[in-house]
Amino acid sequence: MILTDFHVLIFISAELLFGFILFRAGIEAIRVSRGWQPGSSSEAQIILERRTWLVSAALYYLSGFSLILLVLFLQIINNHLPGVIQGAMCADGILELNRYGYPALLLKLAQIPFLAFFLLFNWLDRREPEFPLTPLKYYWLAPLAIFWLSGFLSELIFFNQIEPDVIASCCSISFEAARLPGLAVSIETFGAVYWRIILFFLPGLVLLLNHYRRYVAAVLLSLAWTGLSLLTLKGYFVKFIYARPTHDCLYDILWAQYYGIGYVLYGLLLSGLIGQLFLLLWPVLQRRLKNPPLHLEQRLRLVVTVAQFLYLGLIGVYWWYWIFFKL
Amino acid sequence: MSAKYGHILDYALRGLYRRRARNLSLILIYAAVTGFFASVILFSDALRREARETLQFAPALTVQKLAGGRLVPQTTGFGDSLSAIRGVRAVQPRIWGYYYDSPTGSVFTLMAAPGGTSDPAFHPDSGQIVCGRGFMESHFLRTGDPLSLVLPQGGLRTFVISGQFEPVTNLLSYDLLLLHPAEARVMLGLAEYEVTDFALDIPNPAETDAIGLKISRRFPGYRLISRDQVLLTYEALFSRRGGLVIFGGLLSLLAFIVLAWDRASGLSREERRELGILKGVGWGSGDVLLLKFFEALTIAVLSSLLGLLAALIHVFYLGGTLLKSLLSGWSVLYPDYPLNYNPDSGSLLLILTISVLPYLVATLIPAWQGAVTDPAEIMQAG
Numbered sequence: 001m002i003l004t005d006f007h008v009l010i011f012i013s014a015e016l017l018f019g020f021i022l023f024r025a026g027i028e029a030i031r032v033s034r035g036w037q038p039g040s041s042s043e044a045q046i047i048l049e050r051r052t053w054l055v056s057a058a059l060y061y062l063s064g065f066s067l068i069l070l071v072l073f074l075q076i077i078n079n080h081l082p083g084v085i086q087g088a089m090c091a092d093g094i095l096e097l098n099r100y101g102y103p104a105l106l107l108k109l110a111q112i113p114f115l116a117f118f119l120l121f122n123w124l125d126r127r128e129p130e131f132p133l134t135p136l137k138y139y140w141l142a143p144l145a146i147f148w149l150s151g152f153l154s155e156l157i158f159f160n161q162i163e164p165d166v167i168a169s170c171c172s173i174s175f176e177a178a179r180l181p182g183l184a185v186s187i188e189t190f191g192a193v194y195w196r197i198i199l200f201f202l203p204g205l206v207l208l209l210n211h212y213r214r215y216v217a218a219v220l221l222s223l224a225w226t227g228l229s230l231l232t233l234k235g236y237f238v239k240f241i242y243a244r245p246t247h248d249c250l251y252d253i254l255w256a257q258y259y260g261i262g263y264v265l266y267g268l269l270l271s272g273l274i275g276q277l278f279l280l281l282w283p284v285l286q287r288r289l290k291n292p293p294l295h296l297e298q299r300l301r302l303v304v305t306v307a308q309f310l311y312l313g314l315i316g317v318y319w320w321y322w323i324f325f326k327l
Numbered sequence: 328m329s330a331k332y333g334h335i336l337d338y339a340l341r342g343l344y345r346r347r348a349r350n351l352s353l354i355l356i357y358a359a360v361t362g363f364f365a366s367v368i369l370f371s372d373a374l375r376r377e378a379r380e381t382l383q384f385a386p387a388l389t390v391q392k393l394a395g396g397r398l399v400p401q402t403t404g405f406g407d408s409l410s411a412i413r414g415v416r417a418v419q420p421r422i423w424g425y426y427y428d429s430p431t432g433s434v435f436t437l438m439a440a441p442g443g444t445s446d447p448a449f450h451p452d453s454g455q456i457v458c459g460r461g462f463m464e465s466h467f468l469r470t471g472d473p474l475s476l477v478l479p480q481g482g483l484r485t486f487v488i489s490g491q492f493e494p495v496t497n498l499l500s501y502d503l504l505l506l507h508p509a510e511a512r513v514m515l516g517l518a519e520y521e522v523t524d525f526a527l528d529i530p531n532p533a534e535t536d537a538i539g540l541k542i543s544r545r546f547p548g549y550r551l552i553s554r555d556q557v558l559l560t561y562e563a564l565f566s567r568r569g570g571l572v573i574f575g576g577l578l579s580l581l582a583f584i585v586l587a588w589d590r591a592s593g594l595s596r597e598e599r600r601e602l603g604i605l606k607g608v609g610w611g612s613g614d615v616l617l618l619k620f621f622e623a624l625t626i627a628v629l630s631s632l633l634g635l636l637a638a639l640i641h642v643f644y645l646g647g648t649l650l651k652s653l654l655s656g657w658s659v660l661y662p663d664y665p666l667n668y669n670p671d672s673g674s675l676l677l678i679l680t681i682s683v684l685p686y687l688v689a690t691l692i693p694a695w696q697g698a699v700t701d702p703a704e705i706m707q708a709g
Contacts, residue, residue: 004571006371007677013577014680017688024692050699053612057620057695059685072680077675083375084562086555126613164563216681 002162007080011072015152016144018065022148025058026141033135052134056122063115070108071263073155077105078251084164091251100158108153114144115176116274117281122177124289124296132288192215203308206276210301215280222304223278224270229311233265240318265311273309275300339621342601354630360583361602361634361682362641363576368681369638370647371569372674373666378561381499382554382668385421386526386691387535388495390542391551398550400521409525412541414534416465423509424515426476431465437504439511453507456486458683461501479492479516486510539658554687568654580681584689591623606702619694623687636679643668657707 001181022180027053037045088094096141121137159305191263200223209218241253253262278302286292343350353687371561374621390409392401402419410418419582422439435466440450451457456474504515520612532555539551594602605615641647643666647654690706 002566002573004570005563005566006368006573006707007566007673009570009577010368010677010681013580014684021688021691050612053616054692054695055698057691058617061691065684068676068684072676075676079671079673080566083379084559084566086559164559185424227526278555 002081002084002164003159005080005084005092005159008159011069011076014065014069015155019148019152021058021065022141022145023064025055025062026145028052028055028058029138029141030136031149033138036135038130038132038134050130050150052131053136053138056126057067059115059118061123062224063119064237064255065284066108066111066115070112071112073105073108074251074254081162085162086164089115090249091254092249094162097163098158100154100161104154107154110147111144111151113274113277117278118144120278121285122320124285124293127293128289132290134287136202137286138199178299179250199225199232199312202228202304203312207305208281209316210276210304213283215276215283218304219276219280222273222308225308226273229269233315235318237315240315240322243322261314265314268307268311268314272304272311274309275303279304280300332617332693335617336621339618340625342618343622343625348501348626350626353587354626354633355585356586356635357626357630357682357686360579360590361631361678362637363579363634365635365638365678366641366647366650367569367572367576367654368674368677369694370666372582373642373647373671374565374654375562376669377568377666378565379558381412382558382561385554387529387532387554388539388542389421389524390546391524391529391552393550394472394546398523400517401524403520403522406525408546409527409542412538414515414529414531416530417528419526419528421524421526422517423523424516425528426504426514428462429477433461433465433502435462435502435504435520437457437506437511437514439508440505448541451489451505451507453510454486455489455503455507456510457490457492458488459492459500459503460494460497462504463488476514478514484510484514492506508621538697563658566653572650572653580685584685585690587686588693591690592696594697599700602697602700603702606700612698616696617622619690619697620687623690623694624683627683627686630686631679634682635678639668642666 001137001283004014031052032048032055035044035048074091077094081094082088085094085097088097091105094147095105117141118137121133125131125137133225169181203220206218206221206225209215209221230250234248238250238253239245241258242249251262252258254260255267256263279297282297330458330530392399392405406418406420409415419441421441424437426435427433428435428436443634449487457472458468463469466474468488470487470488473485475485486506492503509519511517512519515523517523527538529538532699533552535555542549543551605618606612610618646666
């Protein structure tokens with residue numbers, strides 16, 4: 001039971017604040033959704049329009065808070081708790097302590113795309129006087145609230161069930177058998193031989209598919225590329241960041257001693273994916289807008305391409321540095 | 328677009344400066360609340376760091392004999408059995424115990440000078456004693472003074488104080504009395520062949536648990552204490568104590584949120600007029616919300632920085648005077664130990680979370696209420 005630890009206590013208190021704003025914004029969003037009459041200039045409609053400002057402001061706040069809380073959660077499981085739990089050396093050992101650890105992290109990550117979707121919808125909605133995306137944009141709050149509530153409960157149970165005297169397994173045990181699912185070849189071998197072809201080829205293909213507006217195929221390819229990027233990062237590239245051939249940890253790259261490069265790499269993967277998913281929604285949205293922004297589609301494509309190639313460039317720099325200068 | 332944000336930020340800062348007398352009291356209260364939480368966080372983390380750094384010199388494994396759940400002396404010959412275990416480089420017999428000092432009502436740690444060190448300060452001869460600063464200061468003693476201690480069987484034994492420990496070792500030596508091994512045995516009532524426990528030197532830390540398991544199987548009835556266990560206990564202890572203090576303090580944070588909410592809701596006549604004019608000249612609800620956000624963020628950041636500065640001074644310059652008894656433990660003697668200034672990014676993020684976020688939440692709804700108010704309504708009321 002580690003809920004009395006002050007790092008955890010502050011995190012849980014901040015999560016409650018997040019929940020309070022989300023709850024308040026949710027109530028206002030339901031009121032607006034139920035009574036919304038586009039084009040009406042009745043007093044009730046004016047009151048509802050005023051309420052939309054509270055929901056928008058609350059969601060802007062929540063977006064900032066969610067990033068702070070995610071970093072705080074990672075800091076607790078990756079830096080703080082490994083000092084309190086015997087045997088754990090990074091977040092992997094801590095998250096494996098009970099079955100609620102990884103769900104808590106994944107549910108936390110899952111909230112970010114919904115917040116991003118709401119912000120983009122809200123921005124498009126506010127550009128036009130008729131608010132064409134109201135109340136459609138508020139539907140994003142439903143999955144957000146579900147993910148937050150289940151994530152918060154997972155976090156509570158996860159921290160509550162941690163016993164400081166139970167020994168955790170080190171991440172080296174979890175990662176040593178990292179293999180590509182279904183293939184009898186280690187990621188290391190796979191990465192060493194094929195990464196240049198596969199990893200660079202796929203973003204090029206995504207770029208091409210986006211150019212021809214084949215967004216469904218591009219989303220599927222981007223998802224596959226993101227998964228492959230994580231697998232090859234774990235099995236091959238991360239060694240060049242640590243400069244240790246036996247170290248496969250995906251969490252240590254978040255530490256200050258590696259300049260927090262993990263935040264940049266994961267941030268690029270996530271923003272590329274969010275951008276790509278938004279491109280998928282764009283044709284539907286475009287039809288609802290009277291005056292859609294001219295360059296939004298091109299900019300979103302640029303975000304996806306830049307995020308994917310910048311990720312490749314960064315891991316490529318580490319690889320290149322060791323292969324050509326050190327080995 | 329960014330120029331618009333810049334102008335709104337500029338207007339917000341000017342507005343705060345115009346109402347500086349009103350905002351100053353809020354900033355001071357806010358800084359005090361932040362300072363309290365920041366002190367607990369910085370002090371607890373500094374204690375955990377100190378414990379980690381101090382315990383790196385502790386023995387990898389300590390073997391103690393128990394009878395009826397209490398520590399009992401062991402024979403020196405048992406050390407040979409321990410040194411025969413593969414992976415153990417050296418076995419150090421230790422003679423130590425406690426000495427109750429009735430004039431001060433304190434319990435001091437009495438210890439025999441350890442072997443293996445060439446430092447003469449740690450090798451008092453027979454009839455000599457080396458004292459920690461806590462003992463010296465509480466008895467107004469100086470090096471060279473005679474000191475009489477009460478023997479367990481009654482009567483007094485007088486020693487000459489041959490030295491005292493340096494202040495940098497206060498955390499470990501503040502309550503320590505160091506004697507010649509033969510004198511220590513007499514003071515602790517131990518026979519000539521008896522020791523208190525054994526400290527094991529294990530060069531490979533990965534083998535510590537396996538060696539401990541081997542000893543506990545071969546010699547049941549012995550208690551094994553590993554350095555890692557002690558370290559984790561301290562980590563958990565300081566984190567838990569910090570948590571309890573923070574938990575108590577959350578009520579004050581809640582009170583402050585209510586205060587900030589109430590204050591932000593009660594707009595003065597002048598502020599209402601200002602809002603009316605702004606909306607009258609074309610500011611939208613979004614612009615006013617942004618203005619209020621910038622105002623809240625400025626107050627939050629300024630107060631948090633002030634609180635953080637106060638906490639840094641309190642913890643690292645004044646030694647955490649107000650929190651020491653709550654967080655570091657309870658004892659008649661408090662060692663005066665310096666805490667190294669080394670707050671990490673995690674501690675700063677915690678302070679930011681507990682200080683900035685609640686204020687932004689507290690001012691959100693009042694800001695919205697002000698932003699959506701009809702300008703005509705405000706002007707008519709004003």
